[in-house]
Amino acid sequence: MTRRRSAASRRWAILASSLVALVFAGLAIADAAQLSVGNGGIFLGSLARCTNGPVAITGGATHSGTSYTSVSVTNLAAACSGKTIQVTVFNSSGTALATGTGTAGTSPFDVTTTAFTSTAATGVAVLVGTWGVPTTWTPPATTPAVSCVALNGGGNPQPSKTCTITLSPNGSAPWANSTPPGGTLWNFTFNVTSETGNWEATFDLTNAAFPFVPRWIGQNSVTVAKAPGFICGSPVTTLIVRPSGGNTWGGSLDVGSLGAPNWWSANTLCP
Secondary structure, three states, X not given: OHHHHHHHHHHHHHHHHHHHHHHHHHHHHXXXXXXXXXXXXXXXXXXXXXXXXXXXXXXXXXXXXXEEEEEEEEXXXXXXXXXXXXXXXXXXXXXXXXXXXXXXXXXXXXEEEEXXXXXXXXXXXXXEOOEEEOEEEEOOOOOOOEEEEEEOOOOOEOOOOOEEEEEEEOOOOOOXXXXXXXXXXXXXXXXXXXXXXXXXXXXXXXXXXXOOOOOEEXXXXXXXXXXXXXXXXXXXXXXXXOOOOOOEEEEEEEEEOOOOOOOOOOEEXXX
């Protein structure tokens, strides 16, 4: 009788141990993401991303027309600052157009990417410290190579009045689209028609219509004054001019990749 009880007891002990092992195995599988092992044994813990977003994304400051090599990140929580940020720009079919990696800074900040066309992008996927963060994508505004606005006699914009401007490379001049001692030089002609007779033109020199970002700008046809507040930069990205003249005016804009050529004697705007 004793032997029968001992054998039965051993069978129950083995069965009970197996059940306990299964229970703990189930718990381990169910809660593996929250269990950690340290020198003191097993303990519960939790991890969380630094923000739940959404993070706002648009084209960055580095671009030439619609060709971008950076994205701008805003609305990122301060808790994310200093963490690695990875971005993937994708199109409507989910195909990656560009990627980039950087360090999250104080919002807003830019992340450098491989080149992509902003008009083809429909979204940006973002990882911050390896955690996925929801985003919103806003296509950057497309700035034309040249634009103009009609002004009144006091130099103030007149939105209700029309102003049109056209731009084209001028291949007739001997210096057009050449490489003089001062670096590459292009001569662009432009024609303006303003309903008021006074106007202001804006040249976006980062646009793909210009073959490079110019560091020197000159006028060879009329004396042109820069608009108030305009400061020549290196490189120059935007130029605003206010020539004086009649309702219809035609002139040219000469831009160079380096300093002004030694033989240039006309009105130099920059530097």
